[in-house]
Amino acid sequence: MKTQITLRVNGETRDVVVPVHKTLLEVLREDLSLTGTKHGCELGECGTCTVLVDGVPVLSCLALPVELQGREIKTVEGMADNGRLHPLQQAFAELGAAQCGYCTPGILLTAEALLAGNTAPTRDEVRETLAGNLCRCTGYTKILEAVELAALRMHGSASRGTAEVPKA
Amino acid sequence: MNASKLSVIGQSLPKIDAWAKVTGETKYADDMVLPRMAHGKLLRSPHPHALIKRVDTTRAAALPGVYAVITGRDLPRIKFGILPVSQDEEALCVDKVRMVGDAVAAVAAVDEETAEQAARLIEVEYEPLKPLMSIEESLASPDVRIHEYGDGPNVHKAVSLQFGDVEAAFAASHLVREDVFFFEGNTHLPMEQHAAVAHWGPDGKLTLWSSTQTPHYVHRLLSKILDTPQAHIRVVAAPVGGGFGGKLDPFAHEIAACKLSQVTGRPVKIALTREEVFYVHRGRHPVLMWVKTGFARDGAITGMHFRSWLDGGAYGSYGVASTFYTGALQTVTYNIPVYKFEGARVFTNKPPCGPKRGHGTPQPRFAVECQIDKAAEQLGLDPADMRRRNLTEPFTKTANHLTVSTTGLGECIDRVVEASGWRQKRGKLPPGRGIGIACSAYLTGAGSAIYWNDMPHSGAVVRADRSGLVAVLCGATDIGQGSDSVLAYLVAEVLGVQPKDIRVHPADTDLTPVDLGSYSSRVTLMAGNAAIQAATRLRDRIFEAAAKKLEVAPAQLAARDRRVFVIDDPDKGMSFAEAVVLGESMHGVLAFPGSYAPPKRAGKYKGGGVGPSPCYSFTACVVEVDVDAETGDVKPAEIWIAHDVGRALNPLLVEGQTEGSVYMGLGEALMEEQVFRKGVHKFPSMLDYKSPTTLETPEIHTILVETDDPEGPFGAKEAGQGPLLPVPPAVANAVHDAVGVRLDETPISPDKVLKALELKRQGKAPRVGPDKLPLFKFPEPKVVESAFGQPAENIAERPFGPQRPFGK
Numbered sequence: 018m019k020t021q022i023t024l025r026v027n028g029e030t031r032d033v034v035v036p037v038h039k040t041l042l043e044v045l046r047e048d049l050s051l052t053g054t055k056h057g058c059e060l061g062e063c064g065t066c067t068v069l070v071d072g073v074p075v076l077s078c079l080a081l082p083v084e085l086q087g088r089e090i091k092t093v094e095g096m097a098d099n100g101r102l103h104p105l106q107q108a109f110a111e112l113g114a115a116q117c118g119y120c121t122p123g124i125l126l127t128a129e130a131l132l133a134g135n136t137a138p139t140r141d142e143v144r145e146t147l148a149g150n151l152c153r154c155t156g157y158t159k160i161l162e163a164v165e166l167a168a169l170r171m172h173g174s175a176s177r178g179t180a181e182v183p184k185a
Numbered sequence: 186m187n188a189s190k191l192s193v194i195g196q197s198l199p200k201i202d203a204w205a206k207v208t209g210e211t212k213y214a215d216d217m218v219l220p221r222m223a224h225g226k227l228l229r230s231p232h233p234h235a236l237i238k239r240v241d242t243t244r245a246a247a248l249p250g251v252y253a254v255i256t257g258r259d260l261p262r263i264k265f266g267i268l269p270v271s272q273d274e275e276a277l278c279v280d281k282v283r284m285v286g287d288a289v290a291a292v293a294a295v296d297e298e299t300a301e302q303a304a305r306l307i308e309v310e311y312e313p314l315k316p317l318m319s320i321e322e323s324l325a326s327p328d329v330r331i332h333e334y335g336d337g338p339n340v341h342k343a344v345s346l347q348f349g350d351v352e353a354a355f356a357a358s359h360l361v362r363e364d365v366f367f368f369e370g371n372t373h374l375p376m377e378q379h380a381a382v383a384h385w386g387p388d389g390k391l392t393l394w395s396s397t398q399t400p401h402y403v404h405r406l407l408s409k410i411l412d413t414p415q416a417h418i419r420v421v422a423a424p425v426g427g428g429f430g431g432k433l434d435p436f437a438h439e440i441a442a443c444k445l446s447q448v449t450g451r452p453v454k455i456a457l458t459r460e461e462v463f464y465v466h467r468g469r470h471p472v473l474m475w476v477k478t479g480f481a482r483d484g485a486i487t488g489m490h491f492r493s494w495l496d497g498g499a500y501g502s503y504g505v506a507s508t509f510y511t512g513a514l515q516t517v518t519y520n521i522p523v524y525k526f527e528g529a530r531v532f533t534n535k536p537p538c539g540p541k542r543g544h545g546t547p548q549p550r551f552a553v554e555c556q557i558d559k560a561a562e563q564l565g566l567d568p569a570d571m572r573r574r575n576l577t578e579p580f581t582k583t584a585n586h587l588t589v590s591t592t593g594l595g596e597c598i599d600r601v602v603e604a605s606g607w608r609q610k611r612g613k614l615p616p617g618r619g620i621g622i623a624c625s626a627y628l629t630g631a632g633s634a635i636y637w638n639d640m641p642h643s644g645a646v647v648r649a650d651r652s653g654l655v656a657v658l659c660g661a662t663d664i665g666q667g668s669d670s671v672l673a674y675l676v677a678e679v680l681g682v683q684p685k686d687i688r689v690h691p692a693d694t695d696l697t698p699v700d701l702g703s704y705s706s707r708v709t710l711m712a713g714n715a716a717i718q719a720a721t722r723l724r725d726r727i728f729e730a731a732a733k734k735l736e737v738a739p740a741q742l743a744a745r746d747r748r749v750f751v752i753d754d755p756d757k758g759m760s761f762a763e764a765v766v767l768g769e770s771m772h773g774v775l776a777f778p779g780s781y782a783p784p785k786r787a788g789k790y791k792g793g794g795v796g797p798s799p800c801y802s803f804t805a806c807v808v809e810v811d812v813d814a815e816t817g818d819v820k821p822a823e824i825w826i827a828h829d830v831g832r833a834l835n836p837l838l839v840e841g842q843t844e845g846s847v848y849m850g851l852g853e854a855l856m857e858e859q860v861f862r863k864g865v866h867k868f869p870s871m872l873d874y875k876s877p878t879t880l881e882t883p884e885i886h887t888i889l890v891e892t893d894d895p896e897g898p899f900g901a902k903e904a905g906q907g908p909l910l911p912v913p914p915a916v917a918n919a920v921h922d923a924v925g926v927r928l929d930e931t932p933i934s935p936d937k938v939l940k941a942l943e944l945k946r947q948g949k950a951p952r953v954g955p956d957k958l959p960l961f962k963f964p965e966p967k968v969v970e971s972a973f974g975q976p977a978e979n980i981a982e983r984p985f986g987p988q989r990p991f992g993k
Contacts, residue, residue, distance in 0.1 A: 052216035053209020055426070057376045058459040062871040065376055093209035102207065110203035113837045116845065117665025118206030119376040119426030125207065144879040151871065153376055153427050154665050156848030157879045159841055 022082050026051070027095030033082070041085065042066045042077040045092060053093040053122050057151065064150030067123035068092050074127045093122035096129065104167040105129055114163035116154035124150045128164045136172035140165065192745055193678045194899050197837035200670040201684055202424070202663065214396040214423040215380035215456045222382070223252050223293040225445050225455035226300035227438060228307050229464070230282035230289055233316035233534035233864025234331070237280055237289060237309060245292060245306040250299035252449040254307065256290045260444055261412040267402060267434045267539075268635060271341070271501025273332055276410060276440035282311070283331055283499035284534050285864050286464030291441035293453050316534040316864045320473065320496050320959050323531045331499060331532040336964070341497050341530040342505045344792055345964045346512070348584040349523030349971030351479075354488030358479030360563060364556045365475050367930035367955040368548035368913075370496065371857035372468035373541050374876055377426020379465065380456035383442035387450070392419045395439050398428045398662050399702030402635065404694045406435040411443055422692035425703075428664035429849070430540035433704050434467050434502055463869035467539030468859055470507055470530075471496040472548035475958055480560050484571035488523040491515060491549065494959055495530040495538070502539035504530045506795050510545025513796030515553055516583035517626040518594070518803075519575035522973045524584040527963040535861050540704060542849055543909045546627065554623035554914030555929060558921065567611070568918065569602050569622050572805075577626075580980065584971040586788030590800040590980055591892035591902075593829030594624060597805035600827040600888045605807040611922060617812050618822070619923025623914035624805045627907030629831075629897065630707030632783045632797030641780035643711035644698025647676055647719035648776035649727070651769060653747070653762030655680060655687045657719075660700035661712040662692045666905050667838045668708040672716045674834055675898055679720035680727075681744025682761055698778065706903030709834065710799055711781045713898035719779030723768075726775060730767035731759060784896075784979045790969045799896035799981075802903045803829040806847070806911035810919040814942055817935030819855055819920055820881075824912070827888035831902030836889060842904040843887045850912025852877045856932050895981045929954025 021034045026049060033048045042059065045051040045068070057065030059078045066077040069091040096103040105125050108114070115121040124147060131138055131146045138146070143164045144157075152160060205211045242254040257279035266272045278287050290307050294300035317323040317331060317339065327338035336343040355361045381395040391413065397403050400422040408415035425432060438455040445453040457465065473494040479487035493511040497504045512526030543550075561568040577589050601622070602608065610620045634642055645659040657676050663669040669689040677684045690696060700712050728739040731749045735742075735757060743752045750758025759767075768775050787793045807825045812818070826847055833839040856875035860867050868874050893900035917928050926941035929952060937953045945951035 046216075050218075051209075052212070055213070055377070056215075057378070058871045060459070060870060060872070062459075063376065093207075097208060102204075106207040109207045110199045113200065113203075113841045115200075115203055115206040116667070116841055117376065117425060117427045118202070118211050119213065119665075121206055122209045148878045148880045151376065151876060151878065153374055153429065153849070153876070154845050155841060156844035156846075156885055157882045158844045158885050159837075161879070 020083065023086055024082055024090060025088065026090045027092060035082065037083050039082065040078055041080040041082050044082045045077060051092050051094050055119050055122060064127065065120050065123045067126050067150065069126050069130055072130060072133060074130050091126065093125055096125060103129065104170045105164065108163040108167040108170065112159050112163040112166060114155060114159040120150060120152045124152065124160060132168050132171060137168055191678060193674050193684060194834050196835065198684060198835055200667045200838065201673050201689065202669060211424050213377055213426050214382060214394055217382045217394055219382065219384060219452035222452040222454055223295065223445065223449055224297040224300050225291055225293045225442055225453045226297065226304045227288040227441060227455065228290040228304040230285060230287040232282055232311050232313050233285050234314040235282050235311040236314060237278060237282060238312050239310040240290060241308040242290060245303040248299065248303045248306060250295040251303045252293045252451065253445055254290060254292050254303065255441065255444055255448065261410065263410055263412065265406050265410050265435065266501045267503055268501060268505055270505055273334065273501050276437040284536055286536055288437040288441065291445060293445040293449050318533055318535065318861060318864065320494050320531045320533065323533050324959055324961060331534060339532045341501060341532050342508045343529040343964055344508060345527045345966040346585065346790065346792055347525040347966035347968045351488040351490050351523045351525045354523045355479045358487045359482040360480040360560060361477065362556055362560055363475065363477045364559065365929065365955050365958065366552040366555060368472045368551050369931045370469050370471035370538060370859045371853050372463060372466055372859045373429035373431030374874065375427030375429060375431055378457045378459055378462045379432060379436060379438065380454065381439045381442045382452060382454045383446040384452040385443060385447040390417045391443055392421065393439060393443055394421045394423050396425050396432055397422050398425060398432045398664055398704060400662060400692045400694055401660060401699050401701055403435050403439060407440065407443060410440050419695040422662040425662060425664040428703060429542045430544060430704065431467055433540055433702065436465060459871060460869045463866050464536050466536035466859065467502050469541040469853065470538040470545065470548065472511055473955055473958065474549060474552040476552050476556055478556060480564065484561065484564055484566045484574045486519055486521050486575050489515060489521050490525040493528040493549065494961065495528065496533055497530040498533055498535045498537035500537035502537045504538065507539065507545040509792050509795035511549050513585065514546050514626055515549055516585050517577060517587055517589060517801050518624055520577050521584055523971050525966060529961055529963065534864060542846065543627065543906045544705065547853065547910050547913060550625050550910040551914045551931065554911065555917050558918040569598055569607055572622065572624050573598050580977040582972040582975040582977060584973040585796065586793060586972040587796050588786050588977045590896055590977060591831065591894045592803050593890040593892040594803035594805065596890050597803055597827035597829055598624065600890065601805045601807045601825040604886060604888060605809065605825040607807060617814060617923055618809070619812065619919045619921065620807060620809045621915045621918025621922055622805065622807050623911035623918060625907060625910030626801045626803050627903060627910060628705050628798035629710045629800045629802060629903040630783060630798055631705035632799065633787055633794035634701055641715065641782050643700040643715045643781045645712060645716040645719045645779045646698060646776055647716065647723050647779065649723055649765045651766055653686060653765055655682060657687060657689045657716060658697045659689065659712050659716060660692055660697040661708045662703045664703045666842060668703065668712065670838065671709050671713060671834055675713050675716050676720040679717055680724055680761065681749065682747050686747065706906045709901055709903065710897050711783065713901065715779040715781040717779065717898050719777045722777035722779065723775055726772045727764045727768040730771040731764040734767055786979060790967055800831065800894045800902050802907040804908050804911050806915045808912065808915040808919045810916060810923055812920055812923040812938060814924060817938035819916065819933055819938060821851060821883045821916065823884050823886070825886045825888070826908055827890055828904060828908050829890040829892050829902065830904045831894040831897045832891050832900035833889045834899060834901050839889055839904045840887045843908040844885045846906065846908035847885050847912055848877060848882050850909040851882065854913035854916040854931055854933055856934065858932055926951040
């Protein structure tokens with residue numbers, strides 16, 4: 018059974034006609050062509066498909082769009098502001114926090130939610146927040162460093178996306 | 186302006202694809218959508234071992250939305266496998282299934298859901314056979330045969346090599362130890378599940394986009410399996426969302442997608458589920474090992490006899506190479522004057538094992554490093570000092586005829602000992618806390634190709650556009666390790682431009698020269714050297730034209746900061762783009778090839794092709810752990826790792842490779858296991874297959890050691906695999922330092938630690954590990970003279986530039 022749903026995605030209103038059981042992950046990727054949201058298990062185990070709903074990290078593989086009408090959904094495509102990268106994106110690129118890049122969108126959005134509520138998280142707080150997002154490439158080290166650098170730039174003295182790359 | 190100083194190499198730069206990856210723009214295979222595309226699904230066997238009596242696809246084919254249903258009878262009856270000696274796989278099994286997960290039929294439909302529904306409507310009648318689920322079972326059941334080929338009933342491969350007289354060495358030793366170890370199998374668990382999109386066009390030409398680490402071998406094998414000329418097949422490697430060796434074989438879903446595309450006249454995508462990825466596997470072999478080593482009073486190794494039994498799973502895959510690799514590199518890590526190796530790979534009814542990060546070498550590393558720790562204790566030596574006493578000499582050969590060029594292992598040991606506070610900590614930490622050390626060596630690219638021929642292992646074309654843009658076309662596959670970026674850095678350095686001025690076009694068999702694939706840590710060295718040769722040829726032509734204009738000799742010119750200028754008079758020069766225009770005016774189109782083949786150094790004995798490499802990386806690792814005596818939980822507190830990378834082309838990327846390796850080694854040491862119950866994977870899900878999260882991964886302190894190897898591009902050696910190797914044994918040795926028990930098998934899980942502590946309390950030998958070996962007679966060894974200590978031959982010459990030019 019298909020139904021028409023109106024979703025708010027990355028600040029835009031989008032109408033889709035989809036089967037009611039189709040997951041948010043599938044609708045984002047297949048109906049809205051937002052393939053930046055990835056899938057690692059489609060069972061809610063790996064965090065890869067994380068998006069933000071009203072600013073809160075949600076596993077899109079377990080979320081049903083019919084329940085999300087009127088809510089603000091944000092995917093990785095919505096992180097940059099008119100072509101200017103989010104400080105997290107900038108820091109992840111500069112510090113090598115994305116290797117294969119497959120888990121990166123989910124981790125970026127989880128971290129964005131953290132930094133929205135905690136301007137200067139400790140490393141343990143970052144670890145705790147990202148514990149549900151698996152990454153097989155990086156050993157997490159550069160991810161933790163990048164989140165910290167982004168926090169510093171967002172809430173410290175550095176301005177958005179323009180800080181110097183720290184030498185490794 | 187300093188013309189000789191490097192401007193790009195050695196800098197910590199972002200990867201050239203970093204921006205696409207942080208914005209979600211990178212298009213992985215499953216992100217591809219083509220017009221009219223159908224979605225495919227495989228029907229897989231629920232039995233570990235069974236004959237296929239009947240397959241009826243009628244109901245599936247009749248389901249609305251289904252475009253086609255195929256079985257193995259729709260494909261040419263040609264078996265395939267990645268190695269020419271193990272052609273034992275079928276994309277869709279016809280007569281027999283050998284594991285749960287073997288594919289028997291495939292469906293293409295309007296969407297994935299319909300395809301899945303249709304697959305469930307296919308009726309397959311099986312006649313179950315006795316499943317053989319362990320090495321012991323397979324060896325004990327010669328009447329039940331998984332395959333009809335091999336070195337004995339259910340024995341895929343048995344090898345035996347001897348270099349010098351090990352028995353004589355043991356007889357003259359101060360201490361001889363015999364120990365048994367088991368390294369559990371585990372899987373790659375890339376975050377991206379494999380996916381492939383095939384389009385067999387109306388012109389009769391096939392294109393396959395796939396998440397593969399080895400488009401070249403897929404290209405070769407598709408031609409064979411589909412009985413179609415290779416010239417009419419194009420394979421494009423999509424950016425790979427994690428490989429670690431798991432995407433190195435040709436797979437059933439790739440072949441089925443191609444065939445379904447042919448019969449439907451539509452593009453077809455097949456994307457695997459996570460459960461399917463666990464069954465596709467090709468991961469770490471479970472290996473049982475017996476090692477006998479002789480030691481002098483001062484800790485020097487006098488000789489070693491190593492035996493390994495590999496649980497291969499249902500198919501050959503890379504298994505012959507894996508078998509040899511369990512014996513090949515012991516002699517590279519340490520001085521071993523005489524050496525004997527016996528190995529056997531046994532078929533079982535489980536998903537096939539293959540190459541995972543470190544391919545066949547983390548298991549023997551675990552055995553040898555744990556044994557050395559025990560020997561050091563017995564000899565009253567510091568384990569770090571004992572390892573330092575056994576370093577291989579640079580520019581010499583090993584007992585098994587491998588050539589070591591540079592080695593920084595001594596410095597690696599010194600650096601981790603210093604950084605970790607080893608001397609203040611070992612044996613002196615509070616109860617429950619301990620520190621352990623281990624070392625390793627790894628290949629920088631396999632010295633032999635899978636198909637032995639005289640062609641390059643890697644090729645690149647570098648083309649300069651009139652705009653000043655430089656395009657690099659190379660068959661290498663970026664699996665996240667940053668190989669595209671490394672090519673850009675190398676070419677930028679040679680041409681004096683910036684990485685941003687370069688566009689890398691990777692892994693497309695129509696457009697790019699062959700690179701054999703992203704395996705054996707070969708890409709930086711081999712594709713890198715090919716790219717350097719191509720860029721140098723291009724630079725020479727540009728210099729020729731610029732020199733004429735500037736009225737100097739070409740040798741007086743340098744390229745740097747997007748300029749071509751006179752070294753002694755840097756203001757005299759022109760922009761790189763202007764120099765390109767002059768070059769194209771003088772020579773025509775500026776596009777030049779570069780090729781690389783490694784030095785031919787294979788030992789002159791059967792099996793001598795596995796192990797040689799242009800050069801070897803070296804690693805030393807110290808791990809500090811906390812062991813909870815109540816729960817048995819082992820928590821790594823901090824890790825120090827020093828890696829001899831030759832030269833860090835981009836330190837940021839090398840650190841990333843090192844940290845990722847350490848992380849993966851920790852997972853293998855403490856929790857990861859690919860295990861089965863009644864033929865079925867115990868936990869084919871990311872929740873139950875435990876892998877380290879941010880909370881289980883400690884602070885990793887990476888130290889890069891540079892030895893400037895003559896074989897590597899600008900002196901570089903590998904970084905992506907070697908640093909995994911010493912981690913599991915360093916953990917085991919740290920656990921011993923912490924609570925005085927020996928864990929001689931992985932993973933070092935809480936139940937095993939508690940068991941060992943209980944044995945200790947009872948006054949029994951405080952050890953958990955295997956205590957019996959399979960009944961198996963290895964073949965008579967091929968006895969070859971030990972080449973230990975002989976001088977290296979055929980080492981690349983300085984200076985850098987077109988190293989080891991291929992052809993003329």
